[in-house]
Structures are given as C-alpha cells and as structure tokens.
Amino acid sequence: MNTAELLSSLKIKQVFGTLPNEITTIHNDSREAEDNSIFICTRGFTVDSHDFYQQAIENGASLVIAEKKLDIDLDKAALVIVNDTYKATAILANRFYGYPSTKLNLFGVTGTNGKTTVTNLIHSMLKKGGRASALSGTIGVQLDNKQLPSSNTTCDALTNQKILKNALDQDIDHMAMEVSSHGLAQGRLWGVDFDVVTFTNLTHDHLDYHDTMEQYGYAKGLLFAQLGQDLRKTKYAVLNHDDAWFDTYKSVSAAEVISYSLNADSDFKAENVEYHPDKTTFTLLCPEGRLDVTMNLLGEFNVYNALAAIASLYAYGIPAERLVKYIGELPPVNGRMEKVDMDAPVSMYIDYAHTPDAIEKSIDSVLPFKKNRLIFMVGTGGDRDEYKRPAMAEKASRADYVILTINDPRFEKSEDILRDMEKGMKHDNYALVADRKEAISHALQVSEPDDILIFAGKGQEDYQIIEDTKYPHSDRKIVEEQCLLRYSR
Numbered sequence: 001m002n003t004a005e006l007l008s009s010l011k012i013k014q015v016f017g018t019l020p021n022e023i024t025t026i027h028n029d030s031r032e033a034e035d036n037s038i039f040i041c042t043r044g045f046t047v048d049s050h051d052f053y054q055q056a057i058e059n060g061a062s063l064v065i066a067e068k069k070l071d072i073d074l075d076k077a078a079l080v081i082v083n084d085t086y087k088a089t090a091i092l093a094n095r096f097y098g099y100p101s102t103k104l105n106l107f108g109v110t111g112t113n114g115k116t117t118v119t120n121l122i123h124s125m126l127k128k129g130g131r132a133s134a135l136s137g138t139i140g141v142q143l144d145n146k147q148l149p150s151s152n153t154t155c156d157a158l159t160n161q162k163i164l165k166n167a168l169d170q171d172i173d174h175m176a177m178e179v180s181s182h183g184l185a186q187g188r189l190w191g192v193d194f195d196v197v198t199f200t201n202l203t204h205d206h207l208d209y210h211d212t213m214e215q216y217g218y219a220k221g222l223l224f225a226q227l228g229q230d231l232r233k234t235k236y237a238v239l240n241h242d243d244a245w246f247d248t249y250k251s252v253s254a255a256e257v258i259s260y261s262l263n264a265d266s267d268f269k270a271e272n273v274e275y276h277p278d279k280t281t282f283t284l285l286c287p288e289g290r291l292d293v294t295m296n297l298l299g300e301f302n303v304y305n306a307l308a309a310i311a312s313l314y315a316y317g318i319p320a321e322r323l324v325k326y327i328g329e330l331p332p333v334n335g336r337m338e339k340v341d342m343d344a345p346v347s348m349y350i351d352y353a354h355t356p357d358a359i360e361k362s363i364d365s366v367l368p369f370k371k372n373r374l375i376f377m378v379g380t381g382g383d384r385d386e387y388k389r390p391a392m393a394e395k396a397s398r399a400d401y402v403i404l405t406i407n408d409p410r411f412e413k414s415e416d417i418l419r420d421m422e423k424g425m426k427h428d429n430y431a432l433v434a435d436r437k438e439a440i441s442h443a444l445q446v447s448e449p450d451d452i453l454i455f456a457g458k459g460q461e462d463y464q465i466i467e468d469t470k471y472p473h474s475d476r477k478i479v480e481e482q483c484l485l486r487y488s489r
Ligand SMILES: CC(=O)N[C@H]1[C@@H](OP(=O)(O)OP(=O)(O)OC[C@H]2O[C@@H](n3ccc(=O)[nH]c3=O)[C@H](O)[C@@H]2O)O[C@H](CO)[C@@H](O)[C@@H]1O[C@H](C)C(=O)N[C@@H](C)C(=O)N[C@H](CCC(=O)O)C(=O)O
Pocket: 028, 029, 030, 031, 042, 043, 044, 045, 046, 047, 048, 049, 052, 151, 152, 153, 154, 155, 156, 157, 180, 181, 182, 183, 209
C-alpha cells in the first residue's frame, strides 16, 4: 500500500528520514517484522517495544512508528513520531485492511460469563441458516473450517483487523466476537464497527486488573458506547434486563436496545422453564408471540445465554420461529455444562465455571434433578485474581462434597492457592487436592450411585499451565478414564 496514503489518517508529530513509497505489512512485534514493513512500538505492561526497533529493522522494517525520538539509522528506515502508538495501530490497521468491520455483519458479546457460549450459539445458528460465519474468542479464531489459536479472548487491534479482512477474503460476511473487558480497556476494539452488541452479565472477576467493580463495569460499557453516534446505520444493543448494569448500559448506547429476561417484562422472556439432566425446555415470549423451545443446553444460565443469542439474531433480522428451531438442533457448547455420557450410575458434567457467579449457576443448573449428593470439583489459576478465590469456595460450599484443586498454577505455589480458596468454605465436607488428575480420581472414588459430579474450572481446555509451560491435560479424558476404573466391573 502507498505509505503516504496510509499515513494520511494519522496526526503525525514528526517525520525523520524518507518515507518508503510502499509498505506491504504492519507489525507490532519486532520478531515478526518483514521486508518493507511498518513496525509500531508500544509501551506494554511487560516490555516497551521502543527497545526493539533495531530488531524490527534488521528483519526488514522500513518504517518505525514510535512515541519518542529513536536513534535509528535513517538510511535503513524512516521514523514517524505520534502521540499514542496504540491509537496509531488501530487507525493504521483499519485503513491498511480497508475497514473490514464495516463490510461484515459483526456481533460482539461481552459480560463476565457466557461470552463463549453466546458467540458460539450466534455463530452456529448463522451457519444453520446457511450464512457464512467466523468466530473469535477464548477458544481461538474459527475462519471457515480453519481453527487458529489466539493468546487472548479478544485479540489486539492489529490482529482483529487482520482476522476481519481474512474473513472477508474467504467470503465470510458474518462474525461473532467475544469482547473482554481487558480488550475494551486496552483499545483492542478501537475502530471495530459492530452491528449488534450483547451483554450477558457482570459479576466478580478480574479485579486484579480493574481494581473495582465500577471500573470493571465501565470498561464493559465501552462496547455499548462504542456503537457510535451514526444513526443512519441500524445497530442494536441486546441487554440482560435482570442484571444490575442494565440501566447504565441502556443509557450509554445511542442505538436501539433489545432486552431479555427471566423475571422482568422484556422483549424476549423465558417462562415455564423446565430443567432436565440432558435438556431444557421453556416458553419464549417475544415479538412474534409465544414459542416452545427445547434445547440441549443445560441450566438456568444457558436459558439466559439462549435468550441473548436469539435476541441478537432477531435484531439482525432472522425470525424468532426459525431461531427456536435452530437452537433445538445444536449440541451443548464444548466444556460448558457438557454431559459426559458413560455407562455409570452417576451423572457427570464438565464445566468451565471459574468465577463465583458461574460456580453458583453451575450448581443451580443440576439442583432441579438432584437425587443423591452433588460432588463439585473446582480449581482456580495461579498469578490471577486472588480476591475471587474464597468467594469461589463459598459458592462451591452449596455442594454436598467439594474438592478444591488448581487450574493453572503458573508460578504460584499450589498450597497458597488452595489455602486462599479454603478460607471461603462453609462446611467441612471437602478435600484439598492440588493435582487435578488426582482430584478427578478422588471425586469418582468417593462417588456413589445417583450422585451428580461437576468438574469445573477448565472446561474444554486441553492444557495445564505450570510455570510458563503448557502441558497436555484434558478433564474429559481423565474423567472417562477414572470413571472406567471406578465403575467398570
Ligand atoms: C495484562 C494484559 O492484558 N496484557 C496484554 C498486553 O500485553 P503486554 O502489554 O504485557 O505486552 P508486552 O509483552 O509488554 O509487549 C508489548 C509489545 O511489545 C512487542 N514485543 C514484545 C517482545 C519482543 O521481543 N518484541 C516486541 O515487539 C509485543 O508484540 C507487544 O506489541 O497486550 C498483549 C497484546 O495485545 C496481550 O496479549 C496481553 O495479554 C496477556 C497475554 C493476558 O494474559 N491478558 C489477560 C489479562 C487478558 O487480556 N484477558 C482477557 C480475557 C479475560 C476473560 O477471560 O474474560 C483477554 O481478552 O484475553
């Protein structure tokens, strides 16, 4: 692309050296810079990549964008100085890739819990209706049938534009994107033009990063404010009426609001909900009238997620009657209250609950059909929000027997994580088992016929992070193995 044309979108403070005529790629990682590329320096939480411009130039970068004067050999690369390189990244990436988000039907989903589930439901229902759709979030980026890993739930500003352009290049004109509070707070979504944005809920998580619930809530609110002021485009904010942040988010968005609820009068409401071990049924009250829903997703929290997904797609223009049919045909989302079907006298579920609220909801979802005990195993990670640990155990205490374990210890001592969680326990029927495989084995060993077992915290994740290395790990595989050992005779 012509460099002068690309840079015309930037408020440049100073230029040193001669700008290259053309650039072929943009990078924010010096290790990935290529011939004729732009390298954008940023001050990160861990490193300041203004220290890495030399490596980028050695890798071929012909233009460096920075916030300060650097000692660059101007025969090798030019230097452009701007006020804020994160903003410059978003502005340049948008222009470089041709503002792809304006050409796609883009759904964004935010909230403490339910983002993966709701984006998956939106994506899968779009596909059921014959539309091409991409998906990005905790599980990675799914473009057509290709699955690309991603290190964040919400990618950085540059990667987002690249993914969106990639989708368009593959004739994919819909995308469902998980939007994290970190992503919003760090401007990873700047310039991403969403059509429908959806809020699931806001409960305790990530206070190591956001400090207070207010700050956390305001970070999430950016998604609704960022729908913009251009009312020529029809955009929608789909909001959970039962959440305390409903009124705030409603007030920050200039776009039309569509509400959903289990309790309040709303555009989409679920009534007569019935919970079963392998399905959920309810009556959907919506602008099209009353519709019967039967779905393979379990628990009240998934009724909320289903309402959120149906309301989002209705806002986009798909009739509710069709959406009800689609949702009935979908399997549960990987690792989200996913039943493990084995020839055993117990019922077993894998769940990704790793916040206090999610634990409460996970437990709630099996109580309606509980016959004997509920055994609940849950872990949390090291070097992350330690404030939520006792609150997680407190919620887990609602189970008859609790096993506290670890998800990803990282560099933290397992005993410290377990001790923090243990402080919240409300009864004595529990065990501390740091090794996750042993914890699963213990749960099965102490189980009796008609018990329900929930293995929470890891969901579908296929690894365990110890120090900074990812080791293969699958709750599901271990549950299946240990279940055979316990019950096959
Ligand atoms: C605290 C935090 O959010 N950190 C994010 C931040 O990292 P950072 O600022 O530390 O980056 P850095 O390592 O200092 O690097 C700064 C720049 O130098 C560059 N660099 C680095 C090394 C080098 O040799 N050369 C070089 O050019 C890097 O490419 C980067 O552009 O920017 C990175 C790029 O966008 C993110 O990957 C990273 O997320 C880390 C991995 C992370 O764990 N974040 C969590 C807290 C997070 O964002 N979680 C949410 C999900 C929350 C939920 O579950 O709801 C998410 O969206 O993932």
